[in-house]
Every structure is written in structure tokens, then in C-alpha cells.
Amino acid sequence: MKKILLFAVLLAFLSNAIAFPASQSEAQYSSSGTSANAGNKENGSIFGASDYFKLPDPEDESDTISQPQMDKGERGSRRQRTRDEDVDNSRFDDRQEESTDEISSDDTYDNSYDNSFDNSADSYSDSSSDSSYDRSYDSSYDSSYEKRYEKPFNVNDGEALKEDKEPKKDKDGKELNEEKKRSDTKTGKERVKLSKVARKTRPGQRKAKGLSTLERAMSENPVTADKAKPEPYGNKQLIQFGYNFFKSKEDPFVSQTDVPVGPDYIIGAGDRLILTVWGSLNGTYKLDVSRSGDIVIPKVGAVKVGGQSYGQLPALLKNHIARIYKDFELNVNMGQLRLVKVYVVGEVASPGDYNISSLSTLIGALSAAGGPTKNGSLRNIQINRNGKLLETVDLYDFFLKGDKGKDIRLQPGDTVLVPVIGKVAGVAGNVRRPGIYELKGQTTLKDLLALAGGINSIGYLQRVQLYRVQAHDKKVVTDVDLDVNGKTSEDITAAVPVQDLDLVKVLSIDRVLRGYVRLEGHVVRPGDYALKPGMKISSLVQKDSLLPEYHAATGQIIRLFPPDLHPEVVPFDLSRAMAGEPGKDLELKEFDRVKVFSKREMEEVPVVKVSGEVQRPGPVRYMENMTVRDLLTQAGNVKLSAYLKNAEITRIKRSGDAVTSFTITVDLEKAMAGGEENIKLSPFDELTVRRIPNWAEAKERYVTLKGEFVFPGTYPISKGERLSSVIARAGGFTDRAYLKGTRFTRESARKLQQQRMDESLAKAQENIIKLQTNMSQTASSAEEVASSKTTLEGLMQSVEILKQKKAEGRVLIEIASLKELEGSTYDVELQGGDQLSIPSDPGGINVIGDVYNQNTIVAQHGRSVEWYLKQVGGATADADTSGIYVVKVDGSVTSQANSSNFLWYNSFWGKPLDSGDTIIVPRQYEKTAWLRNIKDIAQIIGNIAVTAGVILAAGN
Numbered sequence: 001m002k003k004i005l006l007f008a009v010l011l012a013f014l015s016n017a018i019a020f021p022a023s024q025s026e027a028q029y030s031s032s033g034t035s036a037n038a039g040n041k042e043n044g045s046i047f048g049a050s051d052y053f054k055l056p057d058p059e060d061e062s063d064t065i066s067q068p069q070m071d072k073g074e075r076g077s078r079r080q081r082t083r084d085e086d087v088d089n090s091r092f093d094d095r096q097e098e099s100t101d102e103i104s105s106d107d108t109y110d111n112s113y114d115n116s117f118d119n120s121a122d123s124y125s126d127s128s129s130d131s132s133y134d135r136s137y138d139s140s141y142d143s144s145y146e147k148r149y150e151k152p153f154n155v156n157d158g159e160a161l162k163e164d165k166e167p168k169k170d171k172d173g174k175e176l177n178e179e180k181k182r183s184d185t186k187t188g189k190e191r192v193k194l195s196k197v198a199r200k201t202r203p204g205q206r207k208a209k210g211l212s213t214l215e216r217a218m219s220e221n222p223v224t225a226d227k228a229k230p231e232p233y234g235n236k237q238l239i240q241f242g243y244n245f246f247k248s249k250e251d252p253f254v255s256q257t258d259v260p261v262g263p264d265y266i267i268g269a270g271d272r273l274i275l276t277v278w279g280s281l282n283g284t285y286k287l288d289v290s291r292s293g294d295i296v297i298p299k300v301g302a303v304k305v306g307g308q309s310y311g312q313l314p315a316l317l318k319n320h321i322a323r324i325y326k327d328f329e330l331n332v333n334m335g336q337l338r339l340v341k342v343y344v345v346g347e348v349a350s351p352g353d354y355n356i357s358s359l360s361t362l363i364g365a366l367s368a369a370g371g372p373t374k375n376g377s378l379r380n381i382q383i384n385r386n387g388k389l390l391e392t393v394d395l396y397d398f399f400l401k402g403d404k405g406k407d408i409r410l411q412p413g414d415t416v417l418v419p420v421i422g423k424v425a426g427v428a429g430n431v432r433r434p435g436i437y438e439l440k441g442q443t444t445l446k447d448l449l450a451l452a453g454g455i456n457s458i459g460y461l462q463r464v465q466l467y468r469v470q471a472h473d474k475k476v477v478t479d480v481d482l483d484v485n486g487k488t489s490e491d492i493t494a495a496v497p498v499q500d501l502d503l504v505k506v507l508s509i510d511r512v513l514r515g516y517v518r519l520e521g522h523v524v525r526p527g528d529y530a531l532k533p534g535m536k537i538s539s540l541v542q543k544d545s546l547l548p549e550y551h552a553a554t555g556q557i558i559r560l561f562p563p564d565l566h567p568e569v570v571p572f573d574l575s576r577a578m579a580g581e582p583g584k585d586l587e588l589k590e591f592d593r594v595k596v597f598s599k600r601e602m603e604e605v606p607v608v609k610v611s612g613e614v615q616r617p618g619p620v621r622y623m624e625n626m627t628v629r630d631l632l633t634q635a636g637n638v639k640l641s642a643y644l645k646n647a648e649i650t651r652i653k654r655s656g657d658a659v660t661s662f663t664i665t666v667d668l669e670k671a672m673a674g675g676e677e678n679i680k681l682s683p684f685d686e687l688t689v690r691r692i693p694n695w696a697e698a699k700e701r702y703v704t705l706k707g708e709f710v711f712p713g714t715y716p717i718s719k720g721e722r723l724s725s726v727i728a729r730a731g732g733f734t735d736r737a738y739l740k741g742t743r744f745t746r747e748s749a750r751k752l753q754q755q756r757m758d759e760s761l762a763k764a765q766e767n768i769i770k771l772q773t774n775m776s777q778t779a780s781s782a783e784e785v786a787s788s789k790t791t792l793e794g795l796m797q798s799v800e801i802l803k804q805k806k807a808e809g810r811v812l813i814e815i816a817s818l819k820e821l822e823g824s825t826y827d828v829e830l831q832g833g834d835q836l837s838i839p840s841d842p843g844g845i846n847v848i849g850d851v852y853n854q855n856t857i858v859a860q861h862g863r864s865v866e867w868y869l870k871q872v873g874g875a876t877a878d879a880d881t882s883g884i885y886v887v888k889v890d891g892s893v894t895s896q897a898n899s900s901n902f903l904w905y906n907s908f909w910g911k912p913l914d915s916g917d918t919i920i921v922p923r924q925y926e927k928t929a930w931l932r933n934i935k936d937i938a939q940i941i942g943n944i945a946v947t948a949g950v951i952l953a954a955g956n
Helices: 002-044 046-051 070-098 115-123 128-130 143-149 156-165 176-184 188-201 213-219 310-321 362-368 395-402 445-451 488-493 574-578 628-634 668-672 724-727 747-778 782-804 865-871 934-945
Strands: 272-279 282-289 294-297 300-306 328-334 339-346 351-358 381-385 388-395 415-418 423-428 434-436 458-468 474-480 503-507 516-521 527-530 550-562 565-573 593-598 605-613 616-619 643-653 658-666 686-691 702-707 713-716 744-745 835-838 845-849 855-858 885-887 893-895 919-921
Touching: 128 713, 282 294, 294 310, 300 310, 310 328, 339 362, 339 919, 362 381, 362 415, 423 445, 445 488, 445 503, 550 574, 605 628, 628 668, 628 686, 643 668, 643 893, 702 724, 724 835, 744 747, 747 782, 845 865, 855 865, 865 919
Parallel strands: 339 415, 423 503, 516 593, 605 686, 702 835, 845 919
Antiparallel strands: 272 282, 272 328, 294 300, 339 351, 381 388, 381 415, 423 434, 458 474, 458 503, 516 527, 550 565, 550 593, 605 616, 643 658, 643 686, 702 713, 744 835, 845 855, 885 893, 885 919
16 A cells, blocks of 8 residues: 555656646747747737837837736837837938938038037027126125016026926826836937937927027126126037928918919919809809810800910900800809929928929929928029929028019929038127028128128127138138228128138127116115216215115225226215215225115114013014103003003113113003103113903913713802812712712913923933943843843833823812812812813723733722732733832822831732722833843833823833
């Protein structure tokens, strides 16, 4: 039997060993097959083939690799396909860039200039307008003036930033969850390619977000000499002029169909006429022109209209219809126009043959083909008809002058040729229209500046820079002075020829404001004032230009001293300068900044205080000739509880370096009537308004009775009323009243107990921290370290719990009955805010701490402490039996220390307990040397818990 069992086990083992590699290979085959199928599906389907040439789309959310429904093999295949597509798309982007050949920072013409020059231009693109000169005033002198007059003018930039920070939302307006945001995130390479595509498809869009050159020039704040900065070197990236015209998103054929038909339009095959006749013949007819040029009018016959102009049609048709009908009128309109085939070739976005409207012109045909690329010419476009050159069109005449004289209407078979762009030159800096322009014929600097709209008023004429590629060898720069005496700028620029790839840069003038002085500070109209010869402070600062409470004794001039124009402070007396006193009324210099201060900046503001029985006690600003009645009015007048016969004013008297104070008694009733008692106040006086004797606030005249009273509630008390009186007013106790559990609290006792609690908790926490610090030094083993750490953390947790509790303010009172309470020691005189609570019988004894089963036991008459401990299994081995104590239901505490001893027996164990009492068994800490001080801390925490009305097992 044993052999049979052994053979069966061996057979089972062999079968498992054979099945395991087979299943593993099957799983691998399944995984690889899935991956292969997925790869074939992606690469072999028509959709995969079309994606090969697909540019990354920022709105496309379908092509993601973090889809949870994919298994491992599919994700690997998808990642490999994505990498392949990245390579293919980058190649396609390169091909597209080569075909468009844009003149940008990455293409032919920008590469002809120095790369370092382009990079520096980007770094200085917006500094001159948005940040360099906006902070023209020093905030250390007057921040309020800066906030008022130095507000930067970058509103559009702020809106663009706000758009970038808005979260993505779905079609329902809800924010996309984190998973979808991850799926929408593109790689760094894809984002770079998207930015390139965006530049190609939407040229000039980024530029529109910023301020124009004129807006910057008119919006920037004046620049002071001490805030002058060097002009930024370099210029922004230039774009080729004119090519944005053909980048509209609208259908190019829309503009070709809404053009009105003129009287010179020649009718041809494919046109449709709408004939309306009324009179003896009524009807509307849609008549198509046949290939032979005829139309057929019902009941009239064929009419030859091909080759006739649109203006001749009414007379022609009327003559034919009049042969049959009399007394009629007609109207002829053009319906559908015929299409003509033209050819657009050369450097255009989409060369080919196009069927366009018969009304289309050259510009319409170019728009249908996407317009010339930036490698195509705008100034030498050729129209060939019947194999001959019909017209050469310069689109600059249309772009710059609006001249469409050569925008001729195309005929069937016409060919539009856009040759390669010719010579170009760029204009940057302070011109009205910076850009790259195509040259035509012999061009001078005058012609090039005319293409750019001329030089702005802030252009610096003394040094116009010309960067030039010389003899296919090097790049040189030439300075041209357009402000030569005896010659006009037109004569000078007309003598300077322009070559291919020249770059003209017009620098900016020195923007530092000249011939001014600045007034700032505590004045009505701060700002810049024109400096006049011999101008003084009294001429700049007038009485009507000062704000109230200006400081008359002090003023400052921040002056720039030559030769390096370093700033220095020149103080002056404002009142004496305004009076024109010689030597005090200083003469002003260019760039001076005159600062006027307020009294609040230079002087301590005097106050008077009022305290006591007023509506709004506190400090009030002192004003000249201020009286007691004025002060009380500022404070909201006196309360009803104010004692008006006697109030005190505390006044400070200064004599030399010594200060003394004295009091002044005031009759407020007479002072408020405006009599002699309404004395004038001095700075820093303090008025104290007393309360009427025996006056009590509402919260101090009420006590609260809770629990087992016939009529519990809140009762007003009179002065000297005692506890038994209020209990009698409440109808006495009910039959369920458990008088041993009486709880009496008082607000004054609570405040004192709270103060003691805070002090004890702080001391306990400090001792615990010290023990934690010394724990590793005194412990003899790792087990002791772990045990001590757990114990100390428990004590610290108890401290944190007690920090959140507030003292009860409990006062121990014994009440046997209402009759015995009257006249006894516990019949205390009541105070406002006192509370008396009488519970019902709780019916149980609580046993907590280091016992085998913490529980509540039903109270039994006459049972002792020892008996109740036995009901929960007694104390554990870690319990401190000598430290067991009982918190009585009335709030008192009984322990072995305050019980009588006889030989070895303590009467504590035989004491009977009342319902609601709590037995607390603390833990023994003397057994280990490193925790000998914890017992004292645990006892402190236990006492604090009793004060707070919280039962905590000391040490737990």
C-alpha cells in the first residue's frame, strides 16, 4: 500500500513538472502573438498608414499610451509604434520645413545673421517697455506715489498668462481628472513640433498678444536720470512682409462668389441667367448658357448670348421677346457663374490647376492655392495667357497702396507663376513697420525705409546701423548719420544703396527725461514740472498744492551731483522756503526730486484714552481744544452703568528729563452739560469712567440650576442671596435627585483652577521631554528603550488631551436635604454665573486602570473597595496597589494615604462606596530604574484630570 501511494505521488509530481513549462511557453506564445497582432493591426491597417503622415494634434486625445484597458503586450507595442511615429513625424516636419522654407530663426535668412545677435534680441524683447522703465521712482522714498503713477502697462500679457493657467475642461465644463490630464500630456519633442507647426500655420499670432511699438512709446512712464539704463541690444525676430495676407482660415472661394457682376462681364458657356418677365407674359426663368453660347426662352426660342456683355443682355432679350409678345417688361440677373480652369505654379503652398469663378482675379487664384510660400516672390508674379507673358504683378502696390490696378480677371487656361524670391533686406528697431522686404531693381536706403513706413519719432538719426554680408566672406556693420548739417535725411538715405540680406537697425533715442524737476510726497498733484531758469522751491511748492497736515519743518531734495550724477539728500525747511527767506528758498537743479512729508510720517500722533463705562473704550486721536465732552462723544457716550459724579483724568507732566503723573477729578454730569468741569484735555490724557456701585452685568446676576429640580432653569439673583433660597424658588428637588452627586461650579474658581492646570501641564510636559532625552542613557537594553518610549508617548498623549480640556471650577458641597442646607456651611452666598447640577442615581461603580477587566459594576449597598476590585479580577502584576485611590461622586478623593492604619491593615480597603464612585488603579513604575520619576508625573496628570472633570487611568 505504501508503494502504491509513493508511486501516485511521484506520478503527480512528474505531470506537474511537464505541464508547467508547457503552460509557460503557451503564455509566452499568447503574449507574443497578441503583441504581434497588435503591431500588425496598427501598422497594416489603413488608419495606421494614414497616421504615418499625421502631424501631432494638440486636441487629439485618442493616441495615448496610458490606457488601462491595454494589456502589457499591447502597451509595449504601442510605445514602440509611438517612438517610430515620432521619428517619422520629425522627418515629415523636416520635409515640410524645407518645402515652405520660412525665413525665421531656424531658416535660411535668419541664419545669415549672427546667432548671438538673435539670442540677445530675444532676451531684450520686452525689457524696454514692460519692466525697465516702469519702476522709475525709488520705492524707499514714496511707495504710494509709485503705486499711483508707476503702474505697468502689460495688461495683455496678464490676460495671456491667465489663459495659460486656466485648467483644461471637457465638453460639459468640468475639469479633466488626473488620468485624462496625463493622457493629454505630450512629450517634449511633440510640444516642440507643435510650436513649429503653430508658427507656420498662424504667423504673427504671438506678436498680436503684446503691445505695439507706438503703444509702448506712448505708455511708458518718464525715465529719471538716476534710473537710466542702457538701451537693449538686439531686436525681435523679424517676419517677412506680406505673406500673412494669404493665411486666412476662411474659404478662399467665398470672396469669389459674392462679387457683383459688372456691365462689362462677358457671358460664356456655363453661366446661368435669371429672367423675370411681367405684363402680357409673366414668369421667372432660369436659363443656362449652352456650349454654343445659346439660351432657350420658352415660347420664344433660342437666343445667342455668348460673347455679349452683361450690360447688353436686357436690350438683346427684349428685342427677341418683342417679336412674339407686346406690352411687357423684363429684368435679367446673373445666377450661377461658370467656372474657369487656371494653373497656379511655382513657389506656392499648393501648386496645381484650380476651377475658380469666372469673376476671380489674380489674388483670388493665389488665395485658392494657399498663397506664395516665404520662398516665393511677391513682387514679380507673372500671368501667362496663350503661351505669352500677359502681365507682371507687384503685390507690394496692393499691400502698401491698396492699388488693385493689375489684379486682372483671369481667363480659362491662364497660368500664374510665382518665381523664387529675389533679393531681400530687413528693417528693425524704431520704424513703423519692421520686417523683411523683397527688393526690386536698384534699391536705396530711402526706398527701404519707405517700405517700412518711415522712422518713428523716437528713432535715433545720428547712428542708423547697416549690417551687411560682404562678398560672400564676412559680415560688417556700417553707421549712417542721418542728422548731418546742411543735408536732409532723404538726400543721405537716397545715396546709400541696399544689397541682398542687408539689415537696417534704427536705434532708440535716449529716453531719460530732461529739463524737469519732480514733486512727490504729501502733495495734491505730484509729478514732473518743467524747470525754468532760476526756479526755486517757492515756485514749485504752493499752498494749494499741499495736502492737509503736511510737515512744515522738514523737506528733502534728492539731487544728482556731477560728474557721475550720484544722488545726495539736501534738507530744507518747507515753511521758510515757501515764505521766500533768503538762503532757505533753494534754487532747483535739473533732475531734482522734491519730497514733502506728512505729519504722520514725521511726528508721533498724540492720543487720549478713555476706559471704563463707555460704549467704545480705547485710544482716540487728540485734537486741539479737545474737551472731556468731545472725548466722550468720540467714544460713543457713557453707558447706563456709568457713575457720573466722580471720574478721573490721569495726566502726564514733563519737566526736563523727568516725567510725573497726577489725577484730576471731574464731575461728568456737569462736564457733559458744558460747564466748568468740561476741561480741555492734553495729549496722552486718560479718562476713567467708573461703574455705579453694586451694579452688575446681566451675566453676573444669574445662576443656573440643572438636573433633578422641579423647575430647573436660569434664575436672577439679588445681592446676598444664598443657595438654599434659589433651590426653594426652583420648587426643591425631585424624587429622583441623587444629592451625593451634587456638582456646584463657580466662574472664579474655574479661572483659578485653569491657571493651575496650565502650569502643571507645562511642568509635566517638560519632565516628560527630559525623560525622553535621558531614556537611551539610562536604559540597559533595547527592550527597555522600546517600553519606555511607549510609556512616555502615552503620558504625552494624556497631556495633549488635558490641554484641550478646561477646568470645571467645581466647588465641593454636601447636600443632604434642603432643610439641612439652610443655614449650614454649604449654604453659600451666590455669585453671577454659578451653576448647580443634581443628577439622578447613576447606579454603578467604575473601576479603571491596571486591572484585569476595566468595567462598571452595579452599586451594592455596603460593599467595599476590596470587594469591587475582586469583581474585575483584581489588580494586575504591574499595578501599584499602594497608590490605588477613589474619586467620589461628589468630587472628593479617598486613598490609602488619607485612611487610618492598624498594624498591616489599612481601613481604605473596607470603606463602602456610593453609586457613581470611580476606583483608579495606577501602574507600578519603580520596577525599572529608567522610569522611577514617571510615578510622580502620572500622579500629577491624574490630579489635573480630576480638576478638569475627566477620568484618566494614570499611566495608561
